[in-house]
Amino acid sequence: MKYARLIWVNLIRNKRRTILTVLSVAVALFLFTTLRSVVTALNAVSEVGSESRLVVSSAMGITFPLPQSYYERLRAQEGVESVTWANWFGGVYVDPSNFFAQFAIDAETYLPMYPEVVVPEDQRAAFLAERTGALVGSGLMERFGWSLGQSVTLQGTIIPGDWEFTIRAVYDPNPASYGDQLFFFHYDHLYEGSNQQMSPGWYALQLADPNSAPEVINRIDAIYENSTAPTKTETERAFQTGFVTMWGNIGFLVQAIGTAVFFAILLVSANTMMMAGRERISENAVLKTLGFPDGLLFVFVLIEAVTITLLGGALGVFGAKAMFGPGNPMTMFIPGFEVHTSTVTLGLTIAIVLGLVSGFVPAFQAMRLSVVQSLRRVA
């Protein structure tokens, strides 16, 4: 494009100013991308989960177990294809900072219900055959450098003591959003090891027809409403979402900060464009004298502004994406933390809008510049 040089020389005219502004935008968009990824990651957690599975937990709260006897009755329910249960173990592996989720499951009923947990057939058999066996996610294997057949000891918190397991199977999650850092072992082992004090933390139900969920939910809760252990039944998705909401007003907080960041950088970028504009009054007058139309000058300034913000934006957005690649430190707090394509797109769009808004006034001023007045100033 023949005008490219004009726009380019204006950008490099004051390299320091251009670079600082680009970096400013980069930094702001890096922050924005990170914050937004926190929100998307938290939301993603609530999207993992099948629509045809229900979770039955104690109405008093997730920390209260349910009677073992509920199993038969739940299985007999109309519309329920299968039932399984699990417990949160909450053990410590060497140090509390090595956090990962551990579940005691009834593998024979659990694994068929969760096809997301993909295990090679031979390993599945090995796991099922051994009471102290463990089924571990591929992500955990990589994180701690474990190998198949390795012995892993967890310090129990709910049930104290050292619990030793042997890794007999490794799973790959499908889809990946299910998470590859889960640790499963046998409920029976927990039951024995706790002197038979344990009972299921929650039950999971597979529905024949997802649309029957509301009806089944009401039915089950009604059965146990007046018992000693009333239930709260919900879809798996609702169950997951519950955990996300425990974070509190995070979503709002993040948005508020994001807005503040946007405006702060808008000001920086607009200031830059205005300073540049002021310096170029006489030059713009000359261009107009030569016959450059007003509209063209308007476009020049806007292109200049958008180039700066888009460059900075790309730097910030892709920088964040590179920094939070697979297995980054943030995944410890929020599983699956990554920068989605939608966030990248949003970030770049914001960068463009930033350029347009901050360049608007100087562009408008350039367009409306009175040649006569400006030349008068110089001469």
Next chain:
Amino acid sequence: MALVEISNLRKVYHRDSQEIPVFDAVDLELDSGGFLALMGPSGSGKTTLLNILAGLDSPTSGSVMVDGQEITGMKPKQLAAWRARHVGFIFQFYNLLPVLTAFQNVELPLLLTKLSKKDRRDHVMTAMGVVGLTDRADHFPRQLSGGQEQRVGIARAIVSDPTMILADEPTGDLDAKSADEILTLLQRLNEEFGKTIMMVTHDAHAAERAHATTHLDKGVLHR
């Protein structure tokens, strides 16, 4: 018919609620190939007259015809296009873009045309040849002397072969030697290349180089 016909031109400035008349009932003609010097004391409005002729300013009333076209009624967008085609402007303070080389400065008006890059290059080098600065094509304005800068300004003014060249105190900022060179160059453009030139100046010696001189004083044009 003359190339430039200005009839009954009147310009009045409005500041707050005051009316400040600049000139009134100005008639002026310039033939093709002519070289006119416009003189007058400071503040007489000669630059304003030049600006109106260049399509940079509009008169309060009156008519300006260039090559058979009436320009006083044109919209800014039309004027811009008209200016690109018909006017080559030379400024007192050269007004080169400091971020562009001499070559690139001269090339500017051509960017508004549909010429190819190669054609543009040819035109620029030709213009620079006329002003004698081909060896300085890649220099930046800050690397040039005042006289050289003005020559680049002239090259820029002629590169698209405009209908007329308008010069506003072209030697006002130059030392005697450089001023002389510039005026010689302008004369050459006029005599050898047949360029129509109108030059505003307050220097009588400069005015001598033109074919004719006219004076603008207290808003009235004298021969």
Next chain:
Amino acid sequence: MKIPILYNLRSLKERPVSTLTTAAGMALVVAVFVAMMALSNGFRAAMVRTGSSDNAFVLRRGATAEMYSGIGRNGVSIVAGMPFVARDANNLPLISPEIFVVLGLRRLNGGLANVVVRGVSARVMQVRDNIEITEGRAFRPGAAEILIGEAIIDRFPNTAVGDTFKFGGRDWTVVGHFSAGGSSFESEVWGENELLMPVFRGEVFQSISFRMTDPGSFDGVKQTLEDDRRLFVEVFRENEFYASQSELLGQILNFIAVFIAGVMAVGAVFGAINTMYAAVSSRAPEIAVLLTLGFKPGNVLSSFLAEAVLIAFLGGLAGCIITLPINGLVTSTTNWNSFSEVAFAFRVTPNVLVNGMIFAVVMGLIGGFFPARKAAKQPVVVALREG
């Protein structure tokens, strides 16, 4: 600094748009900084005030949180009989064996929260002496009555005095609200331990809190109880235990505050640098005049630095002012360590505001330094020619 500050003030007025946009950018950065610091502050304050250094806190050994702990009645009797447990006027031990569970409740503004229900001794207000009934009365021993902490009364349904709270298959009457010196206890529901015990986990307490006769002898107390073979416990100073429970979350909040504000500051500083460089360039002739008059380069540097700081100061002030309204705003999150809801208020303290202003001034200094240096090093002749 010899060059009068009036020069700087006037110069700022000369370029109002530039000055205001730079100051506004800084204002936003300072506002975010102050808000985040207030958040982190509020959380830390709540946790730090929880518990007393005069009290010892006993958990089952190996329990990383109250929820996982279990101490039988036997253990409680043994501890209560120890000589280092303080006694009240009636020679009753100042001890509160406690039940700790979390109920899953829906917040009024949406979302799930694990609210702590603590079964305390009827004499808990002597064991922990910053507890005050702010409305209604304390629960009567033997009655299905509960108290709701100040921090959560507006956040959950059925928490007004006289309301009925349902859990554990029983109806509980809210008979009062209590405050606890701004500590995390204010995010809890309290009832009598003996009454709550059978509702939840059976014949086990989760913790024992008691007043020490001599808080200075804590180490001895700890040793004695932990060595006792009849018990299987770990002992902490009560306040230190709660502080450690919130450490991770506190660190996370702090990190977030510093990270976000730091990143924004970098952006704002770049903007300030640009503004100041532009100012220095456009005022080259003025600077030359100052130098000609006899002011030293050092004076010029200080002057421009002061100008940058002035802008930053204005921005900082504005930022602090716009953040003031959030003081006292209550928010809550889950302390994953204890798996319980903790509500706390943004606390915009003078300390936080001062830090915000310092932050602003530092931004101004960093942003103004290089441009100021350039101004000072300017050769006089160049400046005059440019003018």
